[in-house]
Amino acid sequence: MVGSVGSNRPMGLDRWMGDPLLTNLISALVYVLPAYVANGAPVVLVRTVERPRPLDMGRNFIDGRRILGDGKTFEGLFGGLFSGTAIGLVVSFLLPGTFRSPLEPVTLSSGAMLGDILGSFAKRRIGISQGGPLPVVDQTGFLAAALLLAWTIFGPREWSDAFTLLLLFLVTALLHLGTNAGAYLLGLKERWY
Numbered sequence: 001m002v003g004s005v006g007s008n009r010p011m012g013l014d015r016w017m018g019d020p021l022l023t024n025l026i027s028a029l030v031y032v033l034p035a036y037v038a039n040g041a042p043v044v045l046v047r048t049v050e051r052p053r054p055l056d057m058g059r060n061f062i063d064g065r066r067i068l069g070d071g072k073t074f075e076g077l078f079g080g081l082f083s084g085t086a087i088g089l090v091v092s093f094l095l096p097g098t099f100r101s102p103l104e105p106v107t108l109s110s111g112a113m114l115g116d117i118l119g120s121f122a123k124r125r126i127g128i129s130q131g132g133p134l135p136v137v138d139q140t141g142f143l144a145a146a147l148l149l150a151w152t153i154f155g156p157r158e159w160s161d162a163f164t165l166l167l168l169f170l171v172t173a174l175l176h177l178g179t180n181a182g183a184y185l186l187g188l189k190e191r192w193y
């Protein structure tokens with residue numbers, strides 16, 4: 001028997017379109033778009049500001065190192081929150097049902113910014129200076145925090161099984177490295193990672 005019953009699509013295509021794995025991954029990527037945009041927007045936005053103001057106001061922690069460093073600014077934080085929320089509104093309009101509340105993209109954006117800030121705080125505490133690499137945390141910390149916060153408030157999504165989450169984090173790490181390398185080539189970033 002060739003093809004599935006009741007379908008006139010080619011068998012290969014049919015298999016892909018009905019593939020729950022792919023459907024789950026795409027749903028996950030659409031859902032986390034506000035977190036992606038919130039995380040990426042500061043890199044571009046902060047360049048338009050003459051003197052961005054560091055969130056830690058230039059202050060040191062008790063270990064004598066900067067609390068967060070110059071890579072976490074008010075302009076970046078609010079620009080990220082605004083951009084992530086704005087893309088969330090666009091997604092809600094184009095794909096209704098993606099979010100359960102208009103506050104969900106706000107929460108995803110806030111979680112992303114919070115995770116990014118916590119990552120910098122941790123990096124400074126273990127002696128990595130601003131812009132220095134902390135693999136895995138740099139690429140995926142924002143997403144972990146965004147999902148944790150959004151799911152604490154709104155509950156998990158129907159696609160959130162362990163395998164889809166693993167794939168989502170893998171794809172995120174690759175996208176993060178890819179877009180950072182692109183930003184570096186465009187002269188937007190000092191380092192390629």
Ligand code: CTP
Nearest residue numbers: 042043046071072073076077120129130131132
């Ligand atoms: N950025 C910002 N404010 C934020 C987040 C990011 O101004 N809240 C901008 C900064 O210009 C920063 C750039 O986006 O340099 C890239 O962000 P990120 O890679 O998170 O910061 P790093 O400079 O690598 O600093 P850290 O080592 O603290 O992660």
Ligand code: MG
Nearest residue numbers: 131132138193
């Ligand atoms: Mg960095």
